Amino acid sequence: MALEIEEEHVESLSSMDHDLCVKNFVWSKEEWPAINYDEFADGDDIPIISLLGILDEKKKKSQDYEILCQAMVNASSNWGFFKLVDHGVDLKVIENVKLRWNELFDLPMEQKLKGARSASLPLGYCATNPDYGKNLPWAEILQLLQSPQHVVAFATKMFGDQHQPFSDAVIECMHELDKLGMRIFEMLAHGLGLEYNFFTKSFEEKEATMIRVNRYLPCPLPEKCLGLGSHSDPHALTILLQDHVGGLQVLKTDHQWVEIRPIPNSFVINIGDTLEAWTNGRLKSIVHRAVVNKEKQRLSAAYFISPSSSAIIDCPPQLMDPNANPRKYFPFKWEDFKKELLVQKIIVGKTALNRFLISN
Numbered sequence: 001m002a003l004e005i006e007e008e009h010v011e012s013l014s015s016m017d018h019d020l021c022v023k024n025f026v027w028s029k030e031e032w033p034a035i036n037y038d039e040f041a042d043g044d045d046i047p048i049i050s051l052l053g054i055l056d057e058k059k060k061k062s063q064d065y066e067i068l069c070q071a072m073v074n075a076s077s078n079w080g081f082f083k084l085v086d087h088g089v090d091l092k093v094i095e096n097v098k099l100r101w102n103e104l105f106d107l108p109m110e111q112k113l114k115g116a117r118s119a120s121l122p123l124g125y126c127a128t129n130p131d132y133g134k135n136l137p138w139a140e141i142l143q144l145l146q147s148p149q150h151v152v153a154f155a156t157k158m159f160g161d162q163h164q165p166f167s168d169a170v171i172e173c174m175h176e177l178d179k180l181g182m183r184i185f186e187m188l189a190h191g192l193g194l195e196y197n198f199f200t201k202s203f204e205e206k207e208a209t210m211i212r213v214n215r216y217l218p219c220p221l222p223e224k225c226l227g228l229g230s231h232s233d234p235h236a237l238t239i240l241l242q243d244h245v246g247g248l249q250v251l252k253t254d255h256q257w258v259e260i261r262p263i264p265n266s267f268v269i270n271i272g273d274t275l276e277a278w279t280n281g282r283l284k285s286i287v288h289r290a291v292v293n294k295e296k297q298r299l300s301a302a303y304f305i306s307p308s309s310s311a312i313i314d315c316p317p318q319l320m321d322p323n324a325n326p327r328k329y330f331p332f333k334w335e336d337f338k339k340e341l342l343v344q345k346i347i348v349g350k351t352a353l354n355r356f357l358i359s360n
Ligand SMILES: O=C(O)CCC(=O)C(=O)O
Pocket: 212, 214, 228, 233, 240, 242, 247, 248, 249, 288, 289, 290, 300, 301, 302
């Protein structure tokens, strides 16, 4: 039976030169998630942070604000992940953009390929991800830069002069997520005892900030396939929005994969490699992956916030100690890190960051 399933043709993800069968999506054995989707409901205990009551600028001086900044730093140091509720982003904006993305993914493959990514640049639409070589993700992916011009150019290729509803929804969503991201950076900086603008001043240019939208269709063999393999996010901070289905798993220090159950109207926030280096490892960039399931399709979107290319990622002295916590990374220009990422195409561990590691 399993073998029959493996021979099944996968039309929905066959956009490359040849037709794909389920067996083409089977990962190497050591990567098999071996999930039983029914167990997914089991608990997770990553921290939940609510911004209720502190969204107003005037609240920055309040005790609640202090407590929340501390909680955010603790979550980012212990887990590298937290869930954010009462985040202040208009839910209509989020619902609208999810609708537009689903509409796009529901188009016939022929039309989606009008916006297909090129071999050299991973932007635009892509069914599965050939960069992964043998381990093909069970996912359709749409990757777009934050730049409104880039979004409009993509949407015009896809929808012609009918592009406006899609373009407007995506641009508005990224604008809102960006504002939220800057708020989080301010809170993290404050919680770490740094100036509020310690991080935000390096995010004036958004040239590498982007969104990746993942659609995972139901998969006949979820125990041997993955929607997205294990990785850490190389950028500074990720804001993940998703639907109610769930599939995100985080690797805990005891090598256990923990499911992150979605909470309605929340975001999952995680620290990227860049911020880990910037804080000398105080904030952690944790390995995670996306599993798929037999019955339900799932939509998730990761907004990856990156510093300006010219930003120098240099840990402030307050976060280091010559004896207890000496400098771990040479200061680097974010542009040089980005070049490493482009060379590598797929992210294996923290290899791009390791180039800047000071070896003892
Ligand atoms: O789909 C998910 O939950 C995870 C997505 C993710 O980790 C990514 O796009 O980097």
